[in-house]
Amino acid sequence: MLFTSYTFIAFLAAMFVLYYLVPKKFQWMLLLAGSYLFYAWAGIHFLAYILVTTVTTWYAAKRMTVLQTEQSAYLKAHKAELSREEKKALKAAGKKKTRHWMLFCLLLNLGILAVLKYTDFFISNINGIFDTDIAFMRFALPMGISFYTFQSMGYLLDVYRGKYAAQDSLGRFALFVSFFPQVIQGPISRYDDMAKTLYDEHPYDHHNISFGIQRICWGFFKKMVVADRILVAVNELIKNPADYTGAYVLAAMFFYAIELYADFTGGIDITIGIAQVFGVHLVENFERPFFSKNTAEYWRRWHITMGTWFRDYIFYPISVCQPMLKLSKASREKLGQALGKRVPVYLSTSIVWFVTGLWHGASWNFIVWGMLNCLVLIVSQEFEPFYAWFHKKFPKVGRTFWYRLFQVARTFCLMSAIRILDCYRDVPLTFHQVGTIFTEGNWNVLVNGSLLELGLSAADWGVILAGVLAMLIVSLIGRSGSVREKLSKQPMALRYGVYAALFLGVLIFGAYGIGFDASQFIYNQF
């Protein structure tokens, strides 16, 4: 059930009416029933996977909380009679027991994800290396498996760390895992954030509902007016690589950047908007990423919940584990303070980016994409002293608008160039295509009308340009606070003019009909 389908709109409307009709104490149950219906729509057998993750994580977390509670009660009751060493030994034994539950659940669920998502990638590498002919398994991937697995494992690790107690109710936990607006493409929420509003009783709140609907419309605008339209040109460029080299590849990089931004942020707008309509607050996943001045900042502002997930559950634990601390000590002794202290940070960064690449897709394209991001981050870090020297030497330059614009443009171009690995069939082809930018010399295609022959008319390009301008203006306004709040304070004529323009924009300029296909969201595939 695509967000952009009529079925989904009908489903959403029915859910909305029922949600505010049923007694408030049943609202979360309705959301759970709706979420399972939404999930089953993709194939009833897929429910088995999400159910396994839900039940095992719920049970393991519950066991961990019971063990933690029992232990702290025992320590409290025997505080006086236990020696320091005995307390330490008890804590260590308790931690070991909870670790067993955590590891069992973690390995089971990551194992399911790994088998379903990476078996064929593994087989294709084996076949390539050993010249064998092992048949592919071609497992069907359950919808949003990477998202709901990561969200559940985040919960499991938080309970293991004692950040909060496990959720007692299986039904409530099942809703956290399967909440239908976010199950297919995130954001990857944290339980303590989401639980604040997910299970509450929500009276009809006109402000929340109105703002939610506005955000949904804005998401549909980005997705259907911009992303699904420019997708036609991107597909033409990347599916016929031999015909489109040189400057065309450069065009593909920027068109794909626009498509992915409109697609993914549009999808998240719809998700957060729907949740808001039901009174549920979801965390933001983007913070105007294309305004970032460097790569590290870009990754703090793009797909934020994925970045923080990898940071909190992989980067930090790897960086501060005992072997890494030992390595750090050894490298400082052998390589000196300055170089030695970089070793653990850069090693952990490399591991995290390798996994991030793999999480995005089972192909070398994504792994190379991850490692290139890692390389840029490390090089930027190494250039820090140079930047510091530059800003000290030319303090006024760094504060100018033009310098900031240069930084933003540089980051946008760099990220767009690396992101093109998403598009082409394999890594060698991608590098070949990018190489032709510097060798082909066909720059005239950017201005001689050739770009108008990519399956889109001049009118379509006009709509895309208007859409991009609209996104830019909204982002600029959003820098100083909520756009919807600001709009709500405008005179009624202007306010309703904007609402009508947005609604009619989606209705009239949404990419429907021959040549267009309201496509799946790109991040649904992850």
Place this chain on the structure above:
Amino acid sequence: MEALLNILKELHPEVDFETCDTLIDDKILDSFDIISIITSVNTEYDVAIPAEEIIPENFNSAEALYDLIERLQDED
């Protein structure tokens, strides 16, 4: 505390760590800095800061970080 301030100043000489209490909230310290601090603290104080302690409250100021180090030393 002196040793901790030296570790911090080495990373960001421009920051007044004795007064600043928004090191994380104001994005002065990033994740690279945090790991550098943890590895340096491990060398200097022989204390391993576990991943679950890497939360803004513990890293927002030099004082909070020092309290954490003392707490972990005490638990050891």
